[in-house]
Amino acid sequence: MIETENITDVVETYLAAWNERVPERRRALVAEVFADDATYVDPARSGTGADGIDAMIAGAQEQHPGVELILAGAPDHHGAHVRFTWHLRPAGTDTVAMIGHDYASVAPDGRLKDVVGFVEVPEATAA
Amino acid sequence: MIETENITDVVETYLAAWNERVPERRRALVAEVFADDATYVDPARSGTGADGIDAMIAGAQEQHPGVELILAGAPDHHGAHVRFTWHLRPAGTDTVAMIGHDYASVAPDGRLKDVVGFVEVPEATAA
Numbered sequence: 403m404i405e406t407e408n409i410t411d412v413v414e415t416y417l418a419a420w421n422e423r424v425p426e427r428r429r430a431l432v433a434e435v436f437a438d439d440a441t442y443v444d445p446a447r448s449g450t451g452a453d454g455i456d457a458m459i460a461g462a463q464e465q466h467p468g469v470e471l472i473l474a475g476a477p478d479h480h481g482a483h484v485r486f487t488w489h490l491r492p493a494g495t496d497t498v499a500m501i502g503h504d505y506a507s508v509a510p511d512g513r514l515k516d517v518v519g520f521v522e523v524p525e526a527t528a529a
Numbered sequence: 530m531i532e533t534e535n536i537t538d539v540v541e542t543y544l545a546a547w548n549e550r551v552p553e554r555r556r557a558l559v560a561e562v563f564a565d566d567a568t569y570v571d572p573a574r575s576g577t578g579a580d581g582i583d584a585m586i587a588g589a590q591e592q593h594p595g596v597e598l599i600l601a602g603a604p605d606h607h608g609a610h611v612r613f614t615w616h617l618r619p620a621g622t623d624t625v626a627m628i629g630h631d632y633a634s635v636a637p638d639g640r641l642k643d644v645v646g647f648v649e650v651p652e653a654t655a656a
Contacts, residue, residue, distance in 0.1 A: 478630070483647075507645075
């Protein structure tokens, strides 16, 4: 059982990895937050293992310069499972350009094992 | 890749299984919607395989008589993954007593393989 405080730290580190554009720092955050055999998949991309996931995030950063992900509300978790919502916004602004809903299983060492991401465009933006 | 129309049918059948209180009908719906080696877990309960999941749902129905689950919005899915939100309400009313957020992986035959449920109490009810 992962404690609420710890799971929030894990999720914050996960989002920090997506936001970190200095390669060696990003790679360190990926290793810190993803289990060695972790998988990630969302509608646009997927990756396996720390190297694969780091390369995947690097590709996403190249496609989407100048944005950042922030945690939207406390993660919801029980047992070895967590879900959380994030907002993507142009860095330094309050404009929510995309909403993500991520689900992950948590390895015994507290790192994320399998992450499935879902995304939606905010209603105001979609209109 | 599961089509949107099909995944909605699968999710509706899943909720129908939770709502069906005639044992043989419920068992048939469970077999229809869950893969043979399916797992289910939420903060209150867990089950494995059609027999285990059917017994788990039966227990939940005994604990919570007179309620029903309804789908709240279209399921969100990509590849072999789906998430959806449901509302629990006293049967035949519009009172949302609980909100559920379920994530599932979808087996190649279109049935649900691993389901993880999260629940929250609506803000108005919690206040």
